[in-house]
Amino acid sequence: MFYWFLKFLALGPLLKLIFRPWAEGAENVPREGPVILASNHLSYSDWLFLPVVMPRRVTFVAKAEYFEGVGIKGWLQKTFFSGAGQVPIDRSSGSAAAGAIKTQLRLLEQGEICGIYPEGTRSHDGRLYRGRTGVARLALEAGVPVVPLAVINTNVVAPPGKIYGTFARPGVRFGMPLDFSRYEGMEGDRYILRAITDEIMYEVMRLSGQEYVDLYAQDxxxxxxxxxxxxxxxxxxxxxxxxxxxxxxx
Structure with a gap:
């Protein structure tokens, strides 16, 4: 409920009034049913502007620490992140990556939209980096389509490592859904996972116009x-x- 309050009454209208975000190809996102949105990651503001231009709720996974604070501050932080469409990573798994996939699988089974940043972290220089194969594993295990997308100008509005940015109209460009059902049952093949991930990242590159670097962003x-x-x-x-x-x- 708080998600819709933020989107339609509190934060959403303010973002639309100030920044006038735009969207292209939003009709490529299925109106119902589970789907994965695979996006480039330019700024910490990406997860704010994406839900504003979409009619359906988008859910991202976030560190469990964001939801475990105590006192009034902890409650406010948990309420905000939950309301902004984020859920904690399942920490019962052996690693953060496995926990994220487990959490997202549960959400997809419930028919929701999961947002994921295949690069794993924000780009520090505006270029697009190699995707990690978690997005491919998730798509195969859940058996759902992947919609590639590109956020535009969010790194101008909120540059990495800086408090203030420059005014610009941020946007989101959605690509056509990608169907990987031909690889059903092959989520244990690392070559298949890499091929799927590279196909997704190619579409993100085409939509964003970013220079691609075949290197992990963290490296x-x-x-x-x-x-x-x-x-x-x-x-x-x-x-x-x-x-x-x-x-x-x-």
Whole structure:
């Protein structure tokens, strides 16, 4: 109930008034029945704008810690995340990834829409990174279609690592549903899972217009941090050498 309150009375109208989000191809999302929405991930605001442009409820999984706070603050946090269409990951499984799939399978069995970011984390530079195969496993185990989509300009509105962004009209572009029923029963084949995931990511790339990098986003972030650290160390050594040259006796 709180989800619909936020969408139609509280947060949704405010987002529409200020940002005027747009949508293309929303008719590609089935009007009923379970479906997976596979999206690129540009900003922490992605999960706010996607539900605004869709008539059906979209549910994402989130860290269980968001729902376990105590006191008034904990209650407010749990209420907000639940109302915003997020559910905690099932922590009875051996890992967070397995718990997320278990939670999403339960939601799909109930006929809901599950949103998933195959990249696993936000893009730190606006490029599209290699998808993780959880989306493929989920599609095969649940036996449901996957609708690829691309969020546009959310990284301008709310850039990663920054408090404030620049005004822009965010949008969502939906692709045609992808049917992977031809791979039924093959969710244990890692080559099949990779092929399905790559097909999904290709459609996301086509919809978003992003440059694709065949590297996991987390690995790319780590590599760039190391490069920045090495550059900073080189700069510090160069500055130290300059100071020494100035004070060294001739």
């Amino acid at each position: 790319a972030k780590k590599r760039d941090r190391e490069t920045e650290r090495e550059a900073a160390q080189d700069k510090a050594r160069a500055e130290s050498d300059e100071v020494w040259d100035e004070i060294r006796p001739v």
